[in-house]
Structures are given as structure tokens and as C-alpha cells.
Amino acid sequence: METLSNLESFVRSAESASFSAAARRLGLTPAAVSRNVAQLERNLGVRLFQRSTRGLTLTEAGQRFLHAVSGGLDSIQDAIAEVTAKAGQPAGVLKLSAAHRFGTDFLLPMMPAFVERYPAVLPDWYFDNRQVDLIRDGFDAAVGGGFDLPPGVVARELARLHIVAVATPHFMRGRKPPERPADLIDHEGVVMRSVSSGRIARRVLRNRGGETQACEQRAVIAVNDPDALVQSVLMHMGIGLMAMPHVLHHLESGELVRILPGWYDEPGAISLYFTSQKLMPAKTRAFVDFVTEQFRQQNLAQRFLSD
Structure with a gap:
């Protein structure tokens, strides 16, 4: 029987095409993730990844195995996350990204109330006009528009952008x-x-x-x-x-x-981006719910429209 750590290392590496990105997501070292995947390959007797300097590519056998195990792994992790979330309060460093002006004008003013509600969470903001890669760069959440949605990243729309x-x-x-x-x-x-x-x-x-x-x-x-x-x-x-x-x-x-x-352009939406809706740390869930609540209370979605 394979260990959960081996299977998790494989699935997260497949989603991000990188042992390093998977390691940041799992809180392990890249070497540990690589060892877990190698052990899984030895136990199965098949090669799951083609490795190169440009990253990881699933083999045909790897693609079949990912399809077979990813759903079951998410179910197990969902159960673990639910038990863990109910066992304690949101806590830890919360790495966040937003465009500079939008972040300082609208998100930063929300933080006093957020910190008061969740004193064990430390919001660690990166205000930058570039779009970040949540998985590769190790962010818990980002607020912005037009982000790519690779496997493991989901979006919750906050408002339309005019x-x-x-x-x-x-x-x-x-x-x-x-x-x-x-x-x-x-x-x-x-x-x-x-x-x-x-x-x-x-x-x-x-x-x-x-x-x-x-x-x-x-x-x-x-x-x-x-x-x-x-x-x-x-x-x-x-x-x-x-x-x-x-x-x-x-x-x-x-x-x-x-x-x-009366005239405007609508290039898309402002959304909250975060990783793996099924396996979400309590600190990230608290942030997502809080920002969504603040957008509703401040009527920001309507105020961001052109009229």
C-alpha cells in the first residue's frame, strides 16, 4: 500500500510540473518530494515523469495513474482538512498578492478588522502590478484579474471590471x-x-x-x-x-x-485566486470568506461599475 505522502507528492508535482513548486505547496523540500515520487515509481515499476531541465512531463503511464488517484486523494485530504480546520482557529503566515493601487486602496483598509478577528494570522502582502504564479511562488491567495487557472488553482469572482x-x-x-x-x-x-x-x-x-x-x-x-x-x-x-x-x-x-x-470597456473580472478549494488551510478560508463579505458590505461590485 502506497503512503499518502508519496501519492500527494506525485499529484502535486503533476499539477505544477515541478518538484520545487510541489514542495512549497506541501511544506517539504524539493529533495523530499523527488524522493517520494522516485519511491512511488520503484514500487509501481513504471516511470511516471519524464524529467528535464525545463521541468516535469507526465509519461503515458503517469497520465493514467494521475487520472486514477487524484480524485481519491482529494477526498482523503478534504476529510483531513475538515477535521483539522474544526480542531483550531486560523493561524500562520498568509502570503497574499494584489496590484499596488488596488491593494492599498481597497484591501489594506480591510486588514485591521481581519487581524482583529483572526489574531493568529499574519497577512504578508506583496503589492505588485505583475501577476504571480500562486503555486510556483508559494502564495496562499491573490486578488486581481486575468490570472491563468492551472490545475489546483480556482477563482471566485468579486466584481466586474469596467x-x-x-x-x-x-x-x-x-x-x-x-x-x-x-x-x-x-x-x-x-x-x-x-x-x-x-x-x-x-x-x-x-x-x-x-x-x-x-x-x-x-x-x-x-x-x-x-x-x-x-x-x-x-x-x-x-x-x-x-x-x-x-x-x-x-x-x-x-x-x-x-x-x-454611459460608455465603458469590460475586459473581465476582479477575482480572488487561491489553491485547491478542497484542501484549503483555515487561514486561507478565513481570508477568502472575509474579503467576499467585505466586498458585499461595502457594495464594491456595484461601485466598480461604470454607472
């Missing part, structure tokens, strides 16, 4: 407001350059009636950071197309005003 046109009242003073997205070409624009491709982001705006129209901006400055985009607009440099969470507080304070009200 992109809107904004400017300062000072910039718009004496100017004729654009009536349609195509009219943005007649005004100075602050534009965003994609971090991954290096190209200027192109937007197609829509309205509630379902009409769509591409918009072209006459750039006076281009940046590759959303915080810099907001700051440039606040300095009266032009009209910018920005995500509602980045400008919500400025709109509510009157520092910025909506341009083209």
Missing part, C-alpha cells in the same frame, strides 16, 4: 466634451502601454444599448504603470482610460469627472 474615460475638471474647462468614443482623438490623451507587449492599449467602448465603437487617443504621454496613468491625468495632462477601482475615490471626491458617461 474601464472608463476620465479627466480633471480643470482640463475640461473651456473644452467641448466628446460625445462619442471616436471624438477622443480631438483631445490630448494619457495612454497606457502594455507591460507585456510594449504596445499602446487599444480600447473598444460599449454602451448599455449594446453599441460599440473603437476609440483612438491623441497621446501627449504614454506610461506603463496604472498609478502613473492616474497621476498624469490628475496633473491635467489629458483624458485617460482607466479601471474604475483606480479612479473611484477621485471620482467620488470630485477630483476627476467622467468623460463619455
Whole structure:
């Protein structure tokens, strides 16, 4: 009979294609995970992985074995996790990731209440505009949009993400407001350059009636950071197309005003990402439930919409 540690090492290594990533997830060393898998291969008499400098690839036998055992392993771990979660309170370091501005504006203010409710949990925040690999980088959870969902990672949608046109009242003073997205070409624009491709982001705006129209901006400055985009607009440099969470507080304070009200782009959702819904540490479950509760209480999903 195979040990649970051997089977778990195999399944998590298969999900992440890496002994190192599996080790971070299991709280073991990469050498220990590799030994467990090697012992399993010896006991079965088959090779489960092809190993190379680029990572792990399941053999045909490995694919069949993964399909056969992964469901049963999750059931066993689910039972263990349930007993363990009920035995004690959430505790430990909680490694978390979010984009800088969104995290500091909306998530960080939630933390005093979270820490008060769960004093044995230490939130360890990494505020960065890049998307992280939860399994490879050892994160318990992340909040953002557009993350890949490899095996073992799930997402819970928090809100839809709307992109809107904004400017300062000072910039718009004496100017004729654009009536349609195509009219943005007649005004100075602050534009965003994609971090991954290096190209200027192109937007197609829509309205509630379902009409769509591409918009072209006459750039006076281009940046590759959303915080810099907001700051440039606040300095009266032009009209910018920005995500509602980045400008919500400025709109509510009157520092910025909506341009083209009723028009927006919807590139996706803001979601909570975490690993293995069936085997979730109590600290992660507490965080997921708490943030979901806060989004509901603060009505953030509705406030992030364009109207």
C-alpha cells in the first residue's frame, strides 16, 4: 500500500510540473518530494515523469495513474482538512498578492478588522502590478484579474471590471466634451502601454444599448504603470482610460469627472485566486470568506461599475 505522502507528492508535482513548486505547496523540500515520487515509481515499476531541465512531463503511464488517484486523494485530504480546520482557529503566515493601487486602496483598509478577528494570522502582502504564479511562488491567495487557472488553482469572482474615460475638471474647462468614443482623438490623451507587449492599449467602448465603437487617443504621454496613468491625468495632462477601482475615490471626491458617461470597456473580472478549494488551510478560508463579505458590505461590485 502506497503512503499518502508519496501519492500527494506525485499529484502535486503533476499539477505544477515541478518538484520545487510541489514542495512549497506541501511544506517539504524539493529533495523530499523527488524522493517520494522516485519511491512511488520503484514500487509501481513504471516511470511516471519524464524529467528535464525545463521541468516535469507526465509519461503515458503517469497520465493514467494521475487520472486514477487524484480524485481519491482529494477526498482523503478534504476529510483531513475538515477535521483539522474544526480542531483550531486560523493561524500562520498568509502570503497574499494584489496590484499596488488596488491593494492599498481597497484591501489594506480591510486588514485591521481581519487581524482583529483572526489574531493568529499574519497577512504578508506583496503589492505588485505583475501577476504571480500562486503555486510556483508559494502564495496562499491573490486578488486581481486575468490570472491563468492551472490545475489546483480556482477563482471566485468579486466584481466586474469596467474601464472608463476620465479627466480633471480643470482640463475640461473651456473644452467641448466628446460625445462619442471616436471624438477622443480631438483631445490630448494619457495612454497606457502594455507591460507585456510594449504596445499602446487599444480600447473598444460599449454602451448599455449594446453599441460599440473603437476609440483612438491623441497621446501627449504614454506610461506603463496604472498609478502613473492616474497621476498624469490628475496633473491635467489629458483624458485617460482607466479601471474604475483606480479612479473611484477621485471620482467620488470630485477630483476627476467622467468623460463619455454611459460608455465603458469590460475586459473581465476582479477575482480572488487561491489553491485547491478542497484542501484549503483555515487561514486561507478565513481570508477568502472575509474579503467576499467585505466586498458585499461595502457594495464594491456595484461601485466598480461604470454607472
